Amino acid sequence: MSEPGAGAKQGGENLLFLTDEQLRKGIEAMFFAYRAFTADPDRILEGMAYGRAHHRAVHFINRQPGLTVNTLLTVLGVTKQSLNRVLRTLIEDGLVETRVGRKDKRERHLYLTEKGAGLERELSEAQRARMRAAYRAAGPSAVAGFRDVLEAMMDPDLRRYYSTMKDGSA
Amino acid sequence: MSEPGAGAKQGGENLLFLTDEQLRKGIEAMFFAYRAFTADPDRILEGMAYGRAHHRAVHFINRQPGLTVNTLLTVLGVTKQSLNRVLRTLIEDGLVETRVGRKDKRERHLYLTEKGAGLERELSEAQRARMRAAYRAAGPSAVAGFRDVLEAMMDPDLRRYYSTMKDGSA
DNA sequence: TTGGAAAGTCAACATGACTGACATAATATC
DNA sequence: GATATTATGTCAGTCATGTTGACTTTCCAA
Numbered sequence: 001m002s003e004p005g006a007g008a009k010q011g012g013e014n015l016l017f018l019t020d021e022q023l024r025k026g027i028e029a030m031f032f033a034y035r036a037f038t039a040d041p042d043r044i045l046e047g048m049a050y051g052r053a054h055h056r057a058v059h060f061i062n063r064q065p066g067l068t069v070n071t072l073l074t075v076l077g078v079t080k081q082s083l084n085r086v087l088r089t090l091i092e093d094g095l096v097e098t099r100v101g102r103k104d105k106r107e108r109h110l111y112l113t114e115k116g117a118g119l120e121r122e123l124s125e126a127q128r129a130r131m132r133a134a135y136r137a138a139g140p141s142a143v144a145g146f147r148d149v150l151e152a153m154m155d156p157d158l159r160r161y162y163s164t165m166k167d168g169s170a
Numbered sequence: 171m172s173e174p175g176a177g178a179k180q181g182g183e184n185l186l187f188l189t190d191e192q193l194r195k196g197i198e199a200m201f202f203a204y205r206a207f208t209a210d211p212d213r214i215l216e217g218m219a220y221g222r223a224h225h226r227a228v229h230f231i232n233r234q235p236g237l238t239v240n241t242l243l244t245v246l247g248v249t250k251q252s253l254n255r256v257l258r259t260l261i262e263d264g265l266v267e268t269r270v271g272r273k274d275k276r277e278r279h280l281y282l283t284e285k286g287a288g289l290e291r292e293l294s295e296a297q298r299a300r301m302r303a304a305y306r307a308a309g310p311s312a313v314a315g316f317r318d319v320l321e322a323m324m325d326p327d328l329r330r331y332y333s334t335m336k337d338g339s340a
Numbered sequence: 341t342t343g344g345a346a347a348g349t350c351a352a353c354a355t356g357a358c359t360g361a362c363a364t365a366a367t368a369t370c
Numbered sequence: 371g372a373t374a375t376t377a378t379g380t381c382a383g384t385c386a387t388g389t390t391g392a393c394t395t396t397c398c399a400a
Contacts (some may be wrong), residue, residue, distance in 0.1 A: 008182035015229060016270055017310045017313050017314075018302055018303060018306065020298065021336060021337055022305075022313075022337060023298040023301045023302055023305070023400085024233065024294070024298070024337075025335065025337040026301050026305070026316070026317065027207075027229070027294070027297055027298070027301060028233075028332060028335065029316075029317055029321060029324075030203075030204065030207055030320065030334065031319035031325040031328070032320070032324045032325075032328045032332055033200075033321070033324050034200065034204050035247060035318075035324075035325075035328075035329070036285035036323050036324050036325045037197075039198055039325070045228070047311070049243060050357085051353090051354090051355060051356070052355090053355080053356060053357090056201070059197070059329060061258075062185035063194065063198075068377080068378095069377075069378065070376090071377095077205060078356085078357070079357075079358065079359085080377090080378075081357090081359085081379090081380080081381095082356065082357055082358075082377085083358085084379065084380075086356085088379090088380095089173045098229070101377095103399085104366075104367070104376095105365080105366060106199060106356085106365065106366050106367070106376065106377045107353080107366095107377065108377085108378070108379095120312070123199070124194070125282065126313040126395065127197055127399080128190065128193040128194070128197070130323060131193045131196050131323070132188055132193055133322070134319050134320075134322035134323040135187060135192075135193070135196070135304040135319065135322075136188065137190055137318075137322040138189045138315065138318040138319045138321075138322050139318075141311075142315030142316075142318040142319050143192075143196075143313060143315065144187075144312070144315060145308065145311060145312030145315020145316050145318075145319075146196070146199075146311065146312075146315050146316045146318075146320070147195070147196065147309040148197055148309075148315075148316075149202065149203075149304050149305065149308045149312050149313060149315075150199040150304075150316070151199060151203070151308075152200070152303070152304035152307040152308050152379070153203040153206050153207060153300060153303075153304040154199075154202045154203050154205075154206050155202075155205075155209070155303070157201045157204045158205075158206070159202070161197065162198060162202055165198065166191060167191055167192060167195040167378085179347095221385090221387075222384055222386085222387085223387060223388090238346080238347095239346075239347060239348090240345090240347080246389085249388075249390085250346090250347075250348080250390090251348090251349085251350095251388090251389080251390085252355080252388055253390075254348065254349075254385065255386095255387085256387085258348090258349095259396075271346095273345085274397080274398070275396075275397060275398085276345070276346045276347065276396060276397050276398070277346065277347080277397095278346085278347070278348095299385070319360065322381065
């Protein structure tokens with residue numbers, strides 16, 4: 001890597017971003033940003049009979065149509081009882097449909113209906129708008145750094161899953 | 171904006187980080203990283219009679235000793251009834267103490283006791299350890315980008331508050 | 341002196357997590 | 371073919387954290 005400035009001050013100066021104060025600022029940044037990040041879809045959902053849990057389910061079904069209940073369970077990191085309540089209402093309301101697995105008939109593969117895709121679009125457009133504005137304000141190299149830090153923060157299993165998902169850059 | 175036909179190479183290439191796919195990846199990165207981010211303190215707190223809400227209160231009281239209930243309310247973005255439940259148990263258990271305001275006797279200023287500071291240290295050390303590892307893995311310039319994007323994502327009021335807090339770089 | 345702000349409290353309720361127990365169907369294994 | 375395991379679904383109960391609404395006390399300020 002290239003040394004910014006002199007070579008002498010290397011150790012201490014290059015590690016300044018790891019002080020406790022800096023780390024605490026990072027923690028607060030995560031907290032405040034995440035709140036803003038969820039605020040827009042939450043606003044849309046209030047009044048509807050759905051909540052953040054429904055949004056998350058719909059998001060991942062959209063991203064990976066045909067995924068099984070079990071996979072969704074792992075990705076969301078909740079119990080099947082918790083997911084089931086959410087999924088049941090989405091199916092009853094005709095936003096999600098299930099198809100029995102061809103190979104393994106125990107599995108249910110999940111798909112969004114037209115209606116479900118409509119809600120997904122509405123929610124994700126609100127969220128993407130904020131993300132887009134933040135990306136634009138911060139610039140491409142900041143975005144790369146943002147993604148790198150978040151990825152490094154994830155639990156290894158989910159990082160692996162995350163890495164396999166399409167990102168349009170390939 | 172620029173025409174998609176004409177200056178295609180330049181504009182298009184520089185804006186590739188704003189495609190919907192890229193934005194969706196950012197959304198997922200936030201989701202997975204935030205889960206990991208809260209997992210360690212949550213693990214410590216389970217078993218104790220406290221939860222994430224207590225952690226947040228303790229964090230901000232530590233960061234800004236003597237802040238009033240009203241300020242904490244704004245920072246945390248919850249109702250006073252919700253905060254009060256949390257604060258009451260922390261006071262009863264001797265983790266937080268309140269002092270009546272000198273100037274305005276209606277105000278209660280919040281401070282951590284020794285015991286409260288102990289819990290804060292324990293929780294935040296777990297969280298900082300993960301943050302430190304992520305920062306170290308991603309490097310200083312990624313960290314700067316990370317912080318820039320998160321800051322741009324916040325709601326303006328909290329961004330203002332966030333900016334005034336000490337970060338050890340000034 | 342009166343209006344409003346800061347804080348605290350009670351009650352009722354919603355959401356989204358959790359555990360534990362149990363049922364059904366299909367696959368996998370012995 | 372009998373048995374174990376897996377994938378899914380469901381019922382019941384609990385907990386943490388948020389909400390609204392109503393009301394009180396204290397105290398500052400116009």
